[in-house]
Amino acid sequence: AQSVTQPDIHITVSEGASLELRCNYSYGATPYLFWYVQSPGQGLQLLLKYFSGDTLVQGIKGFEAEFKRSQSSFNLRKPSVHWSDAADYFCAVGIPGGGNKLTFGTGTQLKVEL
């Protein structure tokens, strides 16, 4: 079965600093990959997704992620963090032909220092 690991439970960065959130997955082939963001007490909003093609994916709010097959990783990046980016971030994988069910990582809580 597939699994997702987000090794950083909490990350704190200063406003204006760069950000990288890590995501590693375990699956025998290339899965569908997603990053979602969640504000407190809210649902999840899709930031970006990867299915195939260009391994560098651009998303909303200035985020990007890079798929690295050799490392089974799909790390999320942002060049300059804004205070409003403080939230919980979830990496998820879906299996092609697997009915669109998603397996989520445990999430990374981002705090932004002003």
Next chain:
Amino acid sequence: DGGITQSPKYLFRKEGQNVTLSCEQNLNHDAMYWYRQDPGQGLRLIYYSQIVNDFQKGDIAEGYSVSREKKESFPLTVTSAQKNPTAFYLCATTPRDRAIGTEAFFGQGTRLTVV
């Protein structure tokens, strides 16, 4: 506006009682899902439904039940058999099962507390 409506936003239940969480969508999506979220555990799949009158168990279905009588609606019942029901529950939809390139759309969630 098209979207997913979960109600209520907050729900309190006494031990031993069943409670039903509502999820309604007007996105015309075929597939619907229920996830449970606990602190530090991410989201876990409870049940999902790909078409009307059909549904499958997810990873943590024990103590829960669902129905899918209408395309727009996928209610979740938390039964008294669920030993630790206090959690945040999220409903999601996708346009079509097995379609390539679809992501899940989420409702705003229901926070259930057992008192």
